[in-house]
Amino acid sequence: MKLTIGFLLFCVFYAEATTKKNCGTTDGDLEAAPPYGILAQGLEMVLVKLEQMDRKMLELHYSLNEHREEVERIRASHEKTFGDLLWVIHRLDDSVTKDVGRNMSLLQDQSLLILAQQNACTSHEQFREKWFNFTTENNGGQGSVQPQEGTRISLSALYKSLMPDCVTSTVAPPDRESTTSATTSTAPPTTTTTTKPKLPLFTCRNVMSNVSGVYLISVNNDSTPFKVYCEMEKFEGGWIVVQHRFDGSVDFYRNWNEYREGFGQLDSEFWLGLERMHQLTTARKHELVVEMKDFEGNYGYTRYSSFQVASESKQYELTVGSHSGTAGDGWASYHNGTKFSTKDRDNDENYGTHHAVSYEGGWWYGSGGGYSNLNGPYRNDNDGKAIWWNYFKNDIRGLSFTRMMIREMQ
Numbered sequence: 001m002k003l004t005i006g007f008l009l010f011c012v013f014y015a016e017a018t019t020k021k022n023c024g025t026t027d028g029d030l031e032a033a034p035p036y037g038i039l040a041q042g043l044e045m046v047l048v049k050l051e052q053m054d055r056k057m058l059e060l061h062y063s064l065n066e067h068r069e070e071v072e073r074i075r076a077s078h079e080k081t082f083g084d085l086l087w088v089i090h091r092l093d094d095s096v097t098k099d100v101g102r103n104m105s106l107l108q109d110q111s112l113l114i115l116a117q118q119n120a121c122t123s124h125e126q127f128r129e130k131w132f133n134f135t136t137e138n139n140g141g142q143g144s145v146q147p148q149e150g151t152r153i154s155l156s157a158l159y160k161s162l163m164p165d166c167v168t169s170t171v172a173p174p175d176r177e178s179t180t181s182a183t184t185s186t187a188p189p190t191t192t193t194t195t196k197p198k199l200p201l202f203t204c205r206n207v208m209s210n211v212s213g214v215y216l217i218s219v220n221n222d223s224t225p226f227k228v229y230c231e232m233e234k235f236e237g238g239w240i241v242v243q244h245r246f247d248g249s250v251d252f253y254r255n256w257n258e259y260r261e262g263f264g265q266l267d268s269e270f271w272l273g274l275e276r277m278h279q280l281t282t283a284r285k286h287e288l289v290v291e292m293k294d295f296e297g298n299y300g301y302t303r304y305s306s307f308q309v310a311s312e313s314k315q316y317e318l319t320v321g322s323h324s325g326t327a328g329d330g331w332a333s334y335h336n337g338t339k340f341s342t343k344d345r346d347n348d349e350n351y352g353t354h355h356a357v358s359y360e361g362g363w364w365y366g367s368g369g370g371y372s373n374l375n376g377p378y379r380n381d382n383d384g385k386a387i388w389w390n391y392f393k394n395d396i397r398g399l400s401f402t403r404m405m406i407r408e409m410q
Contacts (some may be wrong), residue, residue: 203284203408204230205238212237214266219279226276229266231405235289235303239405240280242272245387246401248378252361256345259362260312271375274316274340277309277406286406288320292327292389293401295380300327300392307406315339315347318364328391330372331364338364360385374402 203217212232217240218225231239245252250269262273280286288307293299306321317339323329339347341356341363348355348365355365361376371390379386379398386398 203238203280204228204232204240205408205410207232207238210237219283223279227266228272235405235407239289239407240272241266241403241405242277243270243374243402243404245269245374245378245399245403252375253343253377254362256342259340259342260316274309275312278311278316281308281406282311285409287409289325289405289407290327290330290374290389291401291403291405292374292392292399294393294397295400298393300389301325302327302330302389304332306409315345327389328394330370330389330391333371334366334368335364335370335372338366338370341365358384374399374404 202220204215207215207230210232212230214227215230216225217228217230229241229244231237231241244264246269248269250264252269252271254263254271259271260274262271262276264270286307288304289301290304291299291301302323302325304320304323306319308319310317310319317337318331318335320331320336323332339349341347341354343354343356343360343362346354346356348367348369350367350369353369355369356362359365359369359373359376361373363373363375364370365373369384373384373386373388373396376387377385380400382388382395382397384396386396387402388396388399389402390396392399
């Protein structure tokens, strides 16, 4: 800009000098031209003003750049804050999802436990009423038992000592809602004491509804509750499913430890576990039903009057009673008394053949193999390496569905 102004001044001076040279100065022709000093002073003032404007423009330029840089810093800061906020929201979303899933699982378990406790208490109350009615009728209305030693025992006290985990009432029927702490209501005319139940159902027989599904049961008062699938509709209900196969989604060619502890999921194919079977069938007598269906849709079942699995020290030896049903005997006549074998534990008493390896399963094989192999590979074949029950169709055709269920005998 300064160069431009200097060039303009040069042009003005040059024009003035040219005019004076050409025109000259004659008396009376022209008026005197403006003094040169005044013109120079005016141009200098213009130059000063222009310099001031130039400085202002530079200051505005610098201010604009600073403002632009500040806006950029603020934008970057906001982007970082927004990114951090999205990360926190994502983490919170994951945490909430996990917490909700975990809480829903705990809620489901607690709901099953409460339902089991209520059903157990219902059974206990019915037993108490029948017991009191029976003893009252047979003891002249006294409601007590007279032992041979001569000591009178209160049935009410005995009932409370045997079943402390259920609701009891002195007058009205008990409120079967379980609570987290003991509460006592003194409002007349009844007095009800409620304590927190400790244990779930003993067995699927105690389920009061006809809804099949997963329930909590326990072997006895001192055992840890565990989940089982209760079949409540077929064969009058009350059955614990211990083996279920229907689509081949679970590999049953397992080792000893896996067959002992169980594997699979209760809502899919599974094996409950030899140790669970042993605990259940030795604590109380059980019967057994074996269901099956081939790949052509033919259905059959065999029912055994008793079923028991011995301890691991006896290699989970099998004991079954007499059979009935439509699928024939795949056990009692040959497998009764056999020990369980897996691919890493040969108990079939055949020193030349390891049947668990030959049949690719885990089962109660005899020295000659046997007449059933319900834990073999899921295949539609008749070569022995499949799921089969010989007397179902008098062959070893592969089966598409099997289910083993046990029920406590009354």
